[in-house]
Amino acid sequence: MIININETILELVQKDEKLKHILHDLGFKEITKPGMLQTVGRFMTLKAGSNLRKIDLVIIKKSLEEKGYQVEGE
Numbered sequence: 001m002i003i004n005i006n007e008t009i010l011e012l013v014q015k016d017e018k019l020k021h022i023l024h025d026l027g028f029k030e031i032t033k034p035g036m037l038q039t040v041g042r043f044m045t046l047k048a049g050s051n052l053r054k055i056d057l058v059i060i061k062k063s064l065e066e067k068g069y070q071v072e073g074e
Contacts, residue, residue, distance in 0.1 A: 001015065001069055002069070002072055003019075003046070003069050003071050003072070004071075004073045005045065005046040005060075005071060005073035005074075006045050006046075006073045007045060008042060008043060008045055009023065009040075009041040009046060010037055010041035010042050020032060022063070022064070023046075026059070027055045028049060028053060028055075046060065047073065
């Protein structure tokens with residue numbers, strides 16, 4: 001699966017439900033709280049979320065690629 005870091009987190013999780021748990025483990029802890037994905041996830045992109053949570057985007061990309069995802073976007 002191709003992941004564009006500029007897509008919203010909701011869009012990404014709708015394409016692949018496993019991403020919710022992967023992103024949670026990477027530091028997006030609120031993603032599994034009831035309602036958060038449907039509210040904040042609608043406008044928060046992976047790139048913006050990494051900045052907000054202070055998670056290095058390089059680490060996110062590397063982790064996703066190790067799990068078989070192709071990551072695109074700047």
